[in-house]
Amino acid sequence: MAEDAGVSVSTVSRALRGRGDMAPDTRSRVLRSAQTVGYTFAGESRGRPRRGTSSLVFDLVLSHFHGPYTDEVTAGARTAAAQLGYDLVLTAEREDPDDDWPQRIRSRGTAGVILGLIVPTAAQMAVMRRAGIPVVLLEPSSEPPMRLPSVRTTDRVGGKAAAEHLIDNGARRFIVIGATPSYRYGRGRVEGFLEALTRIVPGAPSVRADADWSAMDAWRSCARALSELPGEGPIGLFACSDEMAAGAYRGIAEAGLTIPGDVLVIGFDDVRGARWLHPSLTTIRQPIREMAAAAVHTLAGAVAGAELGDEVIELPTELIARGSTRATFPTVIRAARA
CATH class of the missing domain: 1.10.260 (434 Repressor (Amino-terminal Domain))
Structure with missing residues (x-):
């Protein structure tokens, strides 16, 4: 050798x-x-x-492994890795600022690393580079300061599609539930939504509320937004995630309103629970499993000798229309209007 x-x-x-x-x-x-x-x-x-x-193992690094989104990421990465002959190790990013995940990964000689929803520090990347371990970002929370490949989805286009669908289905007043912390992908979804509103129905009554990515906080934010929204007529509500949309359902019910009779609701992600809400949730599907698989294939290419730069692999969103916007059966709408 x-x-x-x-x-x-x-x-x-x-x-x-x-x-x-x-x-x-x-x-x-x-x-x-x-x-x-x-x-x-x-x-x-x-x-x-x-x-x-190092020829057998990929590491998937996430801050937690106990949510519907991370379940989909893990499933997609595990399936793709197995097909390529690799094992997948799940590595938790700890809240400790002195977290040693790079050293833990380096000590077992992994072939490559997927960082989900994480942007590494310069010090962490220095450890990876000295060890010759390639890194791919999956839906980074911000734009990385160093040259790294990333896999993401069309967040802004998804937000536009949500606004267009609500307008097409009769909404005349609008609530958008943004998210804090204000991560890159959350900002893109809200910006795309508001951009479409301004273009198609300029001056329409609207309220923006923020929640901490949880259903509980979205419920409170929705309740406040409903009390503040001026005017009359059907309401269109867009939440930055399916979990926050689920929280909005409670706020709408407590206000004595119905879905979709009074309020049309759209989420983002299309995790498994979206279809089991009542009514089933219209949402912007991001191809989470496919994105995780794309990250694995990018790492496999690097192990085979391909050079990694700062390529952005962007997989498209799809609007899945269900009962919360009056769709009798699920319908796929692939793209926002130009």
Whole structure:
């Protein structure tokens, strides 16, 4: 393997074990050589045959793993990794500012890292780069300050499609429930929605409320917004996530209003629970599993020697019309109007 890769035997050993500092290209050459010859560790007596830990494992790093969105991310990444012959390790980003997830990942010699909803610090990326471990961002919360590839969806276009659908279905007053913290994707959804309102129904009564990405806070925000919204006529409500839309259902019911008789509601994400609300929730579907799979395939390309830059892979949203905007059966509307 050393001869084939053009490096020393010690470099091969360090690359296979994920130890030491080396250029990504050097590590990739060693791993390709190991895969070509079918190398296994001598004395390995249990478990699946190994070609070096770093050629078997991808890490998925998220701040938590107990929500409908992260369930979809994990499922999509796990399926894609298995199809490519990789195992997926779930790594939690801890709230501690001195979180050592880069060191934990480096010590097991992972082949690559997906950071979900996270933008790494310069210090964290320095650890990854010194170890030659490629990193791909999945729906980063802000634009990264360094050159990194990312996978995301068309948040602004989705917001526009939500506004157009509410207007087409008769809404004449509007509530938009934005989110705090104001992450990149949340801002894009709200900006797209308000941009479409201004273009199509300029001067229409509207109220913007913010919630902390939770159903409970969205319920309170919706109640306040309904009390503040001027004028008369059907109301169109857009929430930045399905969970916040679910909270808005409670606020609407407590105000003595009905969905969709008085208020038309649209969420964002299309997680599993959206279809089980009553009425079922119209939402902007982002292809969460497909996005996670795209991140895995990007990492696999890097392991095979492809150069990673700052490419943005953007998968399109779709509007899924259901009962909360009067659709009798689910209908897919693929794009916002230009």
